[in-house]
Amino acid sequence: MKRPDARVILHVEDDRSLQSLVRAALERLGGYVVRSASDAAEALALARTQVPDLILLDLDLPGVDGVGTLHKLREVEGLGQVPAMFLTAAADPAARARLRALAACDVLGKPFRPRQLLQKVDEVLGRGSEQR
Amino acid sequence: MTKASRKAALRAAQISPALVIYLDPRLRILFANGHCERLLGYTSCELQGRELADIVDPATLRYARRHAASIERNGARSCEYVLRHKDGSSRRCRVHAIADRDEQGKRVGYFACTSDGSEERAARAAERLREAKQMLALELDGGERPETVRRLLTTHVGRELRTPLASIIAALELLREGLDGELRNPEDSFVGLALENAERLSALIERLTGHATQ
Numbered sequence: 001m002k003r004p005d006a007r008v009i010l011h012v013e014d015d016r017s018l019q020s021l022v023r024a025a026l027e028r029l030g031g032y033v034v035r036s037a038s039d040a041a042e043a044l045a046l047a048r049t050q051v052p053d054l055i056l057l058d059l060d061l062p063g064v065d066g067v068g069t070l071h072k073l074r075e076v077e078g079l080g081q082v083p084a085m086f087l088t089a090a091a092d093p094a095a096r097a098r099l100r101a102l103a104a105c106d107v108l109g110k111p112f113r114p115r116q117l118l119q120k121v122d123e124v125l126g127r128g129s130e131q132r
Numbered sequence: 133m134t135k136a137s138r139k140a141a142l143r144a145a146q147i148s149p150a151l152v153i154y155l156d157p158r159l160r161i162l163f164a165n166g167h168c169e170r171l172l173g174y175t176s177c178e179l180q181g182r183e184l185a186d187i188v189d190p191a192t193l194r195y196a197r198r199h200a201a202s203i204e205r206n207g208a209r210s211c212e213y214v215l216r217h218k219d220g221s222s223r224r225c226r227v228h229a230i231a232d233r234d235e236q237g238k239r240v241g242y243f244a245c246t247s248d249g250s251e252e253r254a255a256r257a258a259e260r261l262r263e264a265k266q267m268l269a270l271e272l273d274g275g276e277r278p279e280t281v282r283r284l285l286t287t288h289v290g291r292e293l294r295t296p297l298a299s300i301i302a303a304l305e306l307l308r309e310g311l312d313g314e315l316r317n318p319e320d321s322f323v324g325l326a327l328e329n330a331e332r333l334s335a336l337i338e339r340l341t342g343h344a345t346q
């Protein structure tokens with residue numbers, strides 16, 4: 001399913017089950033390439049080696065939280081305008097709205113279905129299902 | 133490390149929030165702190181003197197030997213292991229290991245600190261629950277109605293349950309899509325991940341309800 005021109009998604013999530021499952025969903029259903037990091041430091045190291053097309057972050061990360069991680073990533077050269085999306089267990093619509101405003105990105109609540117995640121990622125990256 | 137320093141390190145390991153194991157150069161377990169019971173089902177005494185092969189599968193054992201060789205070359209290393217629980221089930225854990233050398237520089241063992249991430253997640257959940265309790269106390273002092281209290285508590289508890297639930301739903305949906313886990317270990321299959329997270333969810337509910345009755 002992976003193509004040479006496949007778009008790269010940087011996924012920052014400390015829960016290893018969810019890391020594996022998000023990777024499986026986006027790579028095998030969507031043909032994306034997913035690079036997984038567990039925290040801000042790993043995410044920064046990965047982002048410096050390859051600029052992703054999308055940053056996907058958990059909000060509740062150990063140490064620096066998702067918002068702080070995104071701010072740090074934004075300081076890396078070439079990452080200032082990369083779209084970002086939060087996956088969050090915070091159900092409060094007001095909190096989600098604040099996230100959208102804060103980081104100019106999309107938000108998907110947990111739990112989510114893999115197809116729902118894929119659809120959201122496709123939307124953010126401006127890709128229709130026919131392009132897969 | 134001198135003998136005295138090693139003894140002090142092992143004393144400190146007794147109160148570590150993570151599982152700490154000390155192994156000899158042949159990967160025989162000489163020490164394990166109390167967390168081995170929660171993570172592996174064995175007591176510290178039961179683990180003492182056992183081979184690493186008793187708590188990992190053959191593939192992980194081969195990986196551990198390569199890991200040990202890599203520690204020789206590069207110092208401390210962090211890798212993911214699949215540990216075998218006493219009941220036969222598996223636990224995926226992050227293992228941080230460092231070689232222990234005596235005053236002459238001879239390798240005499242390995243310290244391995246193992247975490248499945250649950251301690252950290254539980255600590256964060258407990259912290260948020262404490263915050264929720266403080267908020268509840270403030271609300272109650274302010275004469276808020278029981279409905280407000282119920283809403284606050286539900287919000288916080290619900291938040292902790294959503295991550296394992298997300299894994300379970302994603303694993304089952306991917307199975308329905310006909311995708312098997314193309315992952316390294318059989319334990320990483322989608323069914324394995326779903327079961328692991330169902331257990332996590334169950335443990336989390338136990339912890340949260342325990343906390344609520346305190």
